[in-house]
Amino acid sequence: MRLSRYFLPVLKEDPAEAEIVSHRLMLRAGMIQQLAAGIYNWLPLGFRVLKKVEQIVREEMDRAGALEILMPTIQPADLWRESGRYDDYGKEMLRVRDRHDREMLYGPTNEENVTDIFRRHVRSYRQLPLNLYHIQWKFRDEVRPRFGVMRGREFLMKDAYSFDYDYAGAKRSYENMFVAYLRTFRRMGLTAIPMQAESGPIGGNMSHEFQILASTGESQVYYDAAFEELDLGSGEIDVEQLTNLYAATDEKHDPARCPVPPERLRTGRGIEVGHIFYFGTKYSKPMGATVTGPDGREVPVEMGSYGIGVSRLVGALIEAFHDERGIVWPEAVAPFRVGLVNLRPDEAECSRLADDLYAKLRAAGVETLYDDTEERAGSKFATMDLIGLPWQLVVGPRGARVGLVELRSRATAERQELSPESALARLTG
Numbered sequence: 037m038r039l040s041r042y043f044l045p046v047l048k049e050d051p052a053e054a055e056i057v058s059h060r061l062m063l064r065a066g067m068i069q070q071l072a073a074g075i076y077n078w079l080p081l082g083f084r085v086l087k088k089v090e091q092i093v094r095e096e097m098d099r100a101g102a103l104e105i106l107m108p109t110i111q112p113a114d115l116w117r118e119s120g121r122y123d124d125y126g127k128e129m130l131r132v133r134d135r136h137d138r139e140m141l142y143g144p145t146n147e148e149n150v151t152d153i154f155r156r157h158v159r160s161y162r163q164l165p166l167n168l169y170h171i172q173w174k175f176r177d178e179v180r181p182r183f184g185v186m187r188g189r190e191f192l193m194k195d196a197y198s199f200d201y202d203y204a205g206a207k208r209s210y211e212n213m214f215v216a217y218l219r220t221f222r223r224m225g226l227t228a229i230p231m232q233a234e235s236g237p238i239g240g241n242m243s244h245e246f247q248i249l250a251s252t253g254e255s256q257v258y259y260d261a262a263f264e265e266l267d268l269g270s271g272e273i274d275v276e277q278l279t280n281l282y283a284a285t286d287e288k289h290d291p292a293r294c295p296v297p298p299e300r301l302r303t304g305r306g307i308e309v310g311h312i313f314y315f316g317t318k319y320s321k322p323m324g325a326t327v328t329g330p331d332g333r334e335v336p337v338e339m340g341s342y343g344i345g346v347s348r349l350v351g352a353l354i355e356a357f358h359d360e361r362g363i364v365w366p367e368a369v370a371p372f373r374v375g376l377v378n379l380r381p382d383e384a385e386c387s388r389l390a391d392d393l394y395a396k397l398r399a400a401g402v403e404t405l406y407d408d409t410e411e412r413a414g415s416k417f418a419t420m421d422l423i424g425l426p427w428q429l430v431v432g433p434r435g436a437r438v439g440l441v442e443l444r445s446r447a448t449a450e451r452q453e454l455s456p457e458s459a460l461a462r463l464t465g
Contacts, residue, residue, distance in 0.1 A: 037372070038394075039407045043080050045069075046419055056252045058351035059184030061363050065423045067350075074181025074189030081423060082350065084371035086192065089349050090171055092223050092368065093194045100216035102167040102196050107149050109173055113139035115148040118323050128176040142175040147319050147341060150197045154337070155325040161201040164327065164337070165209055169196035171346060185351045186307070187254070192347040198340040201327060203316070206338035210242065210314045211275045213342045217246055217310050218273050220344065225366035226356060228309055229263050231283040245285060246310035250355040253305030259283035261300040307352045314340045363424030364447050372405040374463055375425040379413050379432040390431040393441070393456060400464040421446070429459055 045066040053070075054060035062068045067082025078086055094104065113131070116122035122129075122141075130142040143149070150168055158166065171194045181189050198209035214230065221228040228246035247257050260282045282296045285306070294301065320326070320336040329335055350369075357364045367373060374397060378390035390408070397404045405425065407416050413432075420428050428444040435441055440453045443462060454462070 037405050039405060040409050042405070044419075044423075045079065046422060054184065056183050056186065056355070057358055058186060058252075058354035061354050061358060061422070062184055062351065065363060068185065074178055074187070076185060076188060076190075078347075081371050085350050085353075085365070085369055086347060088369045088371070089224065089353075090192070090194075090346050093220055093344055093346060094171065096216050096220040096223070097169050097194065097196060099219075100167070100212055102169045102216075104170060105153070105168050106170050107143075107146050107153075107172060109143055109175070110140050111143045111146075111149055113141055115152055115323075116141065119148050119151075119319050120322060121148070128178065130175050130177050143172075144174055144176045145341075145343075146170070146172075146195050147197065147339075148323070150195075151319045151323045151325050151339070154199055155320075155323060158199070158325075158327060158337075161327045161329050164199055164201050165205055166199045167196055167209060167213075168199075169194060169342075183252070183254075183351070185347050186355075188347070191345060194344040194346055196342040198342070199320075199325075200338045201329065201335070203338055206314055206316070206340060210312065210340050213312050213340070214244065214275055214279075215273050217312065217342070217344070218278075221246065221248070221309060224349070224353060224369055226309070226353070229257070229259055229283050229306070230278055231257060231259065231285050231306070232288045242314035244279075244312050245306075245308050246312075247285070247306030247308055248352055248356055249304045250307050250352070251305055252355055253307045255306045255308060256286040256289075256303065257283070257306035258286075258289045258294070258296075258301060258303050260296050261302050264302070307355060308345075309349055309352050310342075310344045312340065312342045314338075358424070361418075362422035365424045365426060367426045370403075370424070370426050372403045372425050374402055374404045374427045374429055375420040375423070376404050376406040377416050377420060377428060377430045378406070378408050379416070379430065381408050381410060383433050383436070386431055386433050386436045389436045389441070389456065393429065393431065393460065396460055397463065400460075402463055427463060429463070 047064045050060050051063045054063055066079055068076040068078055071077050113122050129144055132140050134140055174193045175190050178189050181187055200206040200209055226248050228248050230244045230246050262281050316338050317336040320339055326334040326336050354363050376394055380386040394406045424446055426446055430442040439455055441456055441459050442451055442453055443459050444451050
């Protein structure tokens, strides 16, 4: 993509309304634009990152055996009355009426809807286990939306819902999602600590939040120092080992009952990036979602719910990966892998080399943002540092004359002068 044809409305000054790093950098980098309190337009750069995050989540759900569906954003109130949640959910639920005066709502979550899908089509325990998921926009009318996409009113969410015949099966499904979540965050370069947590309005008696540590986190978290010694970045994940280690948010942490010695107890602020629940028959029993068992009896199915805030993750990634110059994207979620910078597009030799590199990078399938604008060199570098692409490939007049380009790593700040062929080999190998 040529920057001269791209829509990238970067800001030079910090927006006054931005309280945390991710909000400030997303606005400055032209990723989002506020439409109303807690509601954002996703502009081209931000949307590319959002789709990268979404695709990683999708791939790991598919790998875990979940099946993708798509449920509507608008739901009938009657479904929620069946579960008993319509009047209990609170003012966070946006309630509306259609032209026939039927009560509807903008879905804050989808337990009722997916339970209705299940009860219409599944009859026997032989059809289990089943896990259905979707990635869809949701709305919760937060009393005080803040921190940009980290705590917005409209947000993109992945929810998965498991259905099992008995508790043993439900526990296996829960642990399967537990592992899938750690793999998902690991692919994005994040180490998320699973913590015992409250289930909130979803309900249930087994629940974990996945928290990444950041000074701007909303929750106070407590965890065993052993988490710092684990290598969650490679190899197999031992669910029993991880769940036996102490880790809890402030809602669950009780200093009098904490099993971790004071010298091994760590504390900090955490950003929740995922939440999983087992809630048994909380929805299946009142809504009549039953299956016939091997003995011929009908039993309500055991259910679990598994959420990842896809749009929230974009902000969390920036909180985890930034420096004083801007964002530092991990390659897996970067909007482009390479920022190709032509320092002098008015010089024929410089443009010839830059255009040739751009064509070859595109032909090799390397996502490239080509700065072919007439901006000053300092402005070009400032923009590239701000938007945080993993690699910068710089073509200047001096290097063009002698057949050299500069390759810069955004994460390490390492710079190398290379031949164009060597640079291409590094970026395409």
